[in-house]
Amino acid sequence: MFDSSKRQIGFAPPSIDNECIAAVERVLRSGWITSGPELKAFENDLETYLKSPRVLCFSSWTTACELALRWFGVGPGDDVLIPAMTYAATANIVLHCGARPVMVDIDPIERVVTLEKLQAAWTPQTKAVMPVDLGGWPVDYKAIGNWLNSAPIRERFQATSAVQETFGRPLFISDAAHSFGAHIENMPVGTQADITGFSFHAVKNLTTAEGGALSFSLPSSLDLEQTTAWFRSMSLHGQSKSALEKTQSGTWQYDVVEAGYKCNMTDIQAAIGRSQLRNYPDHLNRRKEIAAQYTKALETVPWCTLPVLKDATRESAYHLFSIRINRFQSAQRDALMARLKEDGIATNVHFIPLPLLSLHRNRGEHMRHYPESEACFNEQLSLPIHLHLDDEDVTWIVERLCYHVGELMTPHA
Ligand SMILES: Cc1ncc(COP(=O)(O)O)c(C=O)c1O
Structure with missing residues (x-):
């Protein structure tokens, strides 16, 4: 253990x-x-x-x-x-x-x-x-x-x-x-x-x-x-x-x-x-393995939408492993990130959509014109994917993620 x-x-x-x-x-x-x-x-x-x-x-x-x-x-x-x-x-x-x-x-x-x-x-x-x-x-x-x-x-x-x-x-x-x-x-x-x-x-x-x-x-x-x-x-x-x-x-x-x-x-x-x-093909393979481990662990989880990583002609560089937590709001996602941080797990969000930034709001941009970007932002969470992770780390991340999402989705009295 x-x-x-x-x-x-x-x-x-x-x-x-x-x-x-x-x-x-x-x-x-x-x-x-x-x-x-x-x-x-x-x-x-x-x-x-x-x-x-x-x-x-x-x-x-x-x-x-x-x-x-x-x-x-x-x-x-x-x-x-x-x-x-x-x-x-x-x-x-x-x-x-x-x-x-x-x-x-x-x-x-x-x-x-x-x-x-x-x-x-x-x-x-x-x-x-x-x-x-x-x-x-x-x-x-x-x-x-x-x-x-x-x-x-x-x-x-x-x-x-x-x-x-x-x-x-x-x-x-x-x-x-x-x-x-x-x-x-x-x-x-x-x-x-x-x-x-x-x-x-x-x-x-x-x-x-x-x-x-x-x-x-x-x-x-x-x-x-x-x-x-x-x-x-x-x-x-x-x-x-x-x-x-x-x-x-x-x-x-x-x-x-x-x-x-x-x-x-x-x-x-x-x-x-x-x-x-020189080592990049090996690095890419390891990223792919981690993505496969996340996918296997999360593909049947009902609240989770996985990223598209491969189709008939395209394959990702596996730079990010960004899941969507269906129907989450950004405040719930932020609470989840804070809880994961307490467990020693750093996560990230890619990205704050441009219209939410002051620079672009002040240029007259508004999020209502970009509903898909808004929904993606609210639900999005990028999990660690890098060469310092071993298989046990990935198992641990998934375990803590599922635990905290379950907690955050359960209405407390
Ligand atoms: C989508 C995207 N475009 C451009 C950049 C800018 O890259 P750089 O920091 O090398 O200028 C970044 C950096 O993170 C990025 O994520």
Whole structure:
């Protein structure tokens, strides 16, 4: 028998092994710690894993995807379609560009946006469509991509930048912050949209502490080399040369033609990422096993709706295991989280829907327009799913969860 009273189960602690620590030490001792050879190697490794023509890394998903919107020329007067149920960053980058985040409700079963919901929100001002693979579950990329390429959309698209002229349609940029390692028709998520943005934040399946990457799968009318050179340069103040290139003898001079940002990834971060990527298939398998254990334990529990993790063509990255406790209100869910916390079990909620945040309320958003996101928020609870959990931990979590939900559902005299 294990002593359950001593268990402390974190929500998403990172998995940093000795190999990872040694990789970081090697870079620290190498004489070059910012963007350099280790970053290049990480980008190459990511291209191989994702089967992508080009991957570039940045300081976060947020900086990477904001750069992508700016590259496309998204600005004042433009709309970008996003889900109402997402993290603040998805909307923030649209606002940073001076454009309008247009929110779309989620599907109650899949908890991501569907083609139909996007179609209903589309207008000629829509310059980009940015769905979110919530919890690692991929949206229907094929349907969205085909729609954005269709004649009616192309005919009504009003290009206002040179890149937009070349596209002749809105940008399909995926918020794949959660879905690194998800698959569609046996292909990793990463090449189905024009640009796929991943997050390597500390709680993500694959982490570089902070960091993000863009995987490019652009129309052939665009020059990939030229485009990605622009992204690389704009992540370093718009300089024509990186810090490493400037140190190489005889080539110190550089030019700046555009006011860029400072959002590069360092070699230290890349060393963490490379080490994580080497072990990623095993990590993903363990996540899958945990999800299977939760599913087996909870699939016949009447108050519980499980997340969709696999269908005929798609498989999740198992980033989150978010259940819905049918007909719960958010206060009951919060009480449940507090009780689980007392048992040493950390849980989370993904997410507070954007219209409930002051920023968006003050922009005139209201939850009544997003009933599915509201119901999902009230009922939603994300259970721990990470590599520090053993099977007994999962059994313990399920046991305490069922006990507390039973208590909270029973009317007391
Ligand atoms: C759905 C979603 N999009 C974007 C982000 C932002 O990622 P980053 O922290 O790497 O900027 C997050 C971060 O948690 C997220 O959950």
